[in-house]
Amino acid sequence: MKRGRTIRGSAFALVFVCLFAEQSFAQTNAEFLKATQDYTAGRFQDAIKSYESLVQARQFSANLFYDLGNAYFRAGDFGAAILNYERALALDQHHPEADANLRIVRDETRALELAPSPIERFLQFGTANQYAVVAALAFWVAAFALVAFFFSRRRATGALALSILSLSIFAIAVFAGYRLENGSNGKALAIVTGNGVEARLATADNANTVLALPPGSEIKILSTRGDWIYAALPYNLRGWLPAKSAELVRL
Numbered sequence: 001m002k003r004g005r006t007i008r009g010s011a012f013a014l015v016f017v018c019l020f021a022e023q024s025f026a027q028t029n030a031e032f033l034k035a036t037q038d039y040t041a042g043r044f045q046d047a048i049k050s051y052e053s054l055v056q057a058r059q060f061s062a063n064l065f066y067d068l069g070n071a072y073f074r075a076g077d078f079g080a081a082i083l084n085y086e087r088a089l090a091l092d093q094h095h096p097e098a099d100a101n102l103r104i105v106r107d108e109t110r111a112l113e114l115a116p117s118p119i120e121r122f123l124q125f126g127t128a129n130q131y132a133v134v135a136a137l138a139f140w141v142a143a144f145a146l147v148a149f150f151f152s153r154r155r156a157t158g159a160l161a162l163s164i165l166s167l168s169i170f171a172i173a174v175f176a177g178y179r180l181e182n183g184s185n186g187k188a189l190a191i192v193t194g195n196g197v198e199a200r201l202a203t204a205d206n207a208n209t210v211l212a213l214p215p216g217s218e219i220k221i222l223s224t225r226g227d228w229i230y231a232a233l234p235y236n237l238r239g240w241l242p243a244k245s246a247e248l249v250r251l
Contacts, residue, residue, distance in 0.1 A: 011221040032064070039067070044075040060251065062092035069101065076220045078109045079193035079215030086191055091148035093127065111192075111216030114184040123176045128186070132175035135170050143167035184220060190231070190246040193216040197246075199239030203228040219246055 036048030054114040069084035082105050088098035106113070116124070126134075143161035149156065181187055192213045200207040203225055211218070211233050218242075220232040229243045 002035075006015045022165060026197045028241065033066070035071075039074075042074075045069050047072070048075060055251070058251075061093065062095050062098065064088075066098045066101075067093070069098065073105060075100070077193075077215075078111075081105050082109070082111060083193055083215030083247055083249065086189075087090050087251070090234040090249055106216060109214045109216045111214050112211075112218065114189075114218045114220060114232070114234055115201070117238075119179060120183045120185070123180055124185075125182075128175065128177045128180040130171055131173045131180065131245040135173035135177065138166045138170035138173060142170060145193040184218070185233075186220075187248075188221045189249045190219050190221050191244045191249060192219060192241075194242070194245035197241055199233055199237070201232065201239060203240050211235065211237050213241070221246070221248070232233050 014234070016190045031050050031054055035047045035054070038044070038047035038050060048068065048071045051064065051071060051114060054064055055068070065084045065088035069081045070090065072078075072084060073081035084103060085102035085105070087094050089102070092098075105111075123131075137207050142163045145159045145166060149159040149163060152159065158170075192215060195215055197213045197215075199210040199215075199219075201210055202208075219232065221229050222232055222238070223230045225240075225245050226242060228240045229246065230238065231246070232238055
């Protein structure tokens with residue numbers, strides 16, 4: 001009897017979860033549809049509010065950020081447009097529309113870009129996530145090969161060679177993933193969204209200017225001090241700028 005109650009209780013909880021998920025999905029679709037209708041009607045600020053509510057609900061997708069970028073572009077906020085095109089490409093690096101629009105807006109604002117190092121350019125045929133998958137597979141192949149080598153009756157040199165090769169691939173993939181994750185397009189990449197932003201030598205508005213940063217310019221955040229961030233800038237420069245003037249690409 002007790003077991004029957006447990007089964008019925010579990011079934012009820014599962015039904016409740018499914019109904020809640022279905023309701024949330026319906027609300028998301030309704031909000032997205034409203035945003036699309038507002039955009040089509042030229043109500044770009046209303047569309048931005050609806051798209052941003054989906055972002056706040058963490059309903060992330062490349063198409064959502066692409067559409068939000070378009071809304072910001074039509075509203076004349078080029079820095080936010082570039083930010084969201086970059087977020088779309090961070091989720092799907094082969095999103096042709098986001099890539100094309102990003103280039104158009106960058107030309108419009110003359111936004112500055114960070115130059116990847118030579119090793120980053122070499123490694124960019126893969127993503128950090130893809131290198132992580134390769135590293136995991138290589139690790140387990142090496143582990144099984146070592147087990148086969150130590151516990152087989154005849155220690156085959158082939159198993160030892162496979163383990164050495166797999167460990168080498170593992171080390172290379174870990175290094176590649178780390179460099180991409182911490183490089184110019186990694187987790188610290190941010191986009192300048194404010195207008196008239198200037199990087200300075202110190203955390204003061206009257207400090208000497210290092211570089212003027214048009215909206216949409218790329219920076220790499222290195223540290224934070226109060227309301228200021230210290231960042232790597234284009235042209236291999238570094239400087240301080242107000243934290244509110246830039247946003248991280250990755251949420």
